[in-house]
Amino acid sequence: MKAAVYEGIEKLVVKDVPAPICTEENIVIRVRACAICGTDLRTFHHGKVNVKPPQIIGHEISGEVAETGSKVTGFKKGDRLAVAAIVSCGSCYYCRKGLPNLCAKFKALGYELPGGFAEYLAVPKEMLYDGSVNKLPDNVTFDEAAIVEPFACAINGQELSRVSRGDVVVIVGAGPIGLMHISIARAKNAGKVILAEMSEQRLEMAKTFCPDICINPGKENMVKRVMDETEQRGADVVIVAAPSGKAQEEALKYIAFRGRINFFGGLPKDKSFVSLDANIIHYREAFINGTSGSLPRHNMETLKLFSFGEPAGVNAKKFITHRYPLDRILEGIKTVESGIGLKVVINP
Numbered sequence: 001m002k003a004a005v006y007e008g009i010e011k012l013v014v015k016d017v018p019a020p021i022c023t024e025e026n027i028v029i030r031v032r033a034c035a036i037c038g039t040d041l042r043t044f045h046h047g048k049v050n051v052k053p054p055q056i057i058g059h060e061i062s063g064e065v066a067e068t069g070s071k072v073t074g075f076k077k078g079d080r081l082a083v084a085a086i087v088s089c090g091s092c093y094y095c096r097k098g099l100p101n102l103c104a105k106f107k108a109l110g111y112e113l114p115g116g117f118a119e120y121l122a123v124p125k126e127m128l129y130d131g132s133v134n135k136l137p138d139n140v141t142f143d144e145a146a147i148v149e150p151f152a153c154a155i156n157g158q159e160l161s162r163v164s165r166g167d168v169v170v171i172v173g174a175g176p177i178g179l180m181h182i183s184i185a186r187a188k189n190a191g192k193v194i195l196a197e198m199s200e201q202r203l204e205m206a207k208t209f210c211p212d213i214c215i216n217p218g219k220e221n222m223v224k225r226v227m228d229e230t231e232q233r234g235a236d237v238v239i240v241a242a243p244s245g246k247a248q249e250e251a252l253k254y255i256a257f258r259g260r261i262n263f264f265g266g267l268p269k270d271k272s273f274v275s276l277d278a279n280i281i282h283y284r285e286a287f288i289n290g291t292s293g294s295l296p297r298h299n300m301e302t303l304k305l306f307s308f309g310e311p312a313g314v315n316a317k318k319f320i321t322h323r324y325p326l327d328r329i330l331e332g333i334k335t336v337e338s339g340i341g342l343k344v345v346i347n348p
């Protein structure tokens with residue numbers, strides 16, 4: 001089969017490799033769509049400790065069942081599926097607590113295990129019955145299903161920051177993840193959604209997702225504007241969906257009492273220290289939390305939202321701006337980097 005194999009830094013090669021084998025207990029899918037994630041770019045340019053070359057990368061995956069093992073129940077050839085990324089052990093402390101994204105033996109498709117930039121993918125048996133693999137509602141396409149994984153991570157972030165009806169939610173960063181956060185905040189009936197982004201081009205693109213207010217912190221005083229928009233109370237929730245330590249630090253200056261700040265995006269590993277005013281956290285009773293991955297139920301919830309569509313405040317189609325065949329994956333990566341689009345989907 002054809003696959004995009006990461007062979008080392010700056011080396012992603014589309015080549016013929018042996019197709020995965022279907023065992024008694026797993027399934028093999030024909031991959032129909034796999035979206036490019038920011039993490040794939042990081043692996044491509046800088047490498048990643050948990051991606052040992054040669055490896056097929058890609059973890060935002062949808063496809064249809066090509067083969068099922070003799071002991072597998074509940075799946076049949078032709079089933080259309082969205083596949084989450086995390087493979088958890090099911091038996092460690094965190095798995096037993098219902099937090100498989102924090103599994104002690106955490107593995108993920110496209111990292112430790114072969115991923116979705118390939119014609120076929122073996123779905124490990126651990127994923128089949130814990131909600132990580134879900135059948136698509138009829139009105140959800142393969143391309144939309146490929147962005148279930150990042151959307152589910154964003155739902156996890158908003159759940160951890162307890163976004164509720166009427167909240168003022170500030171989202172920093174208008175990349176695809178930032179825009180997913182707008183849709184989710186809408187679905188949660190947030191009172192006001194404020195988007196902050198330094199790039200005018202991205203801010204312009206974001207307008208179709210209807211944030212109530214757009215701020216370019218490069219052009220106006222972000223803290224003052226958020227305070228003015230909230231009767232000087234500050235934001236109930238701030239989601240920093242940009243790899244910016246400065247944005248993380250600044251969030252404390254406009255957080256409301258009992259406000260929640262979510263460090264959604266990671267920082268570059270050589271710039272991961274920030275300085276936070278502990279007294280603000282203390283006096284305002286503020287919360288700061290992080291988000292890493294998602295739970296199986298967030299994937300299930302995402303598919304429901306995609307299926308409900310606009311009435312639920314979510315139009316999955318709008319996130320997908322570019323599609324490429326597997327052979328042109330490097331072009332797809334360039335498109336992501338150029339910032340001209342949102343999600344770029346590879347159709348192997």
Ligand SMILES: [Zn+2]
Nearest residue numbers: 037039060150
């Ligand atoms: Zn991703």
Ligand SMILES: [Zn+2]
Nearest residue numbers: 089092095103
């Ligand atoms: Zn575990």
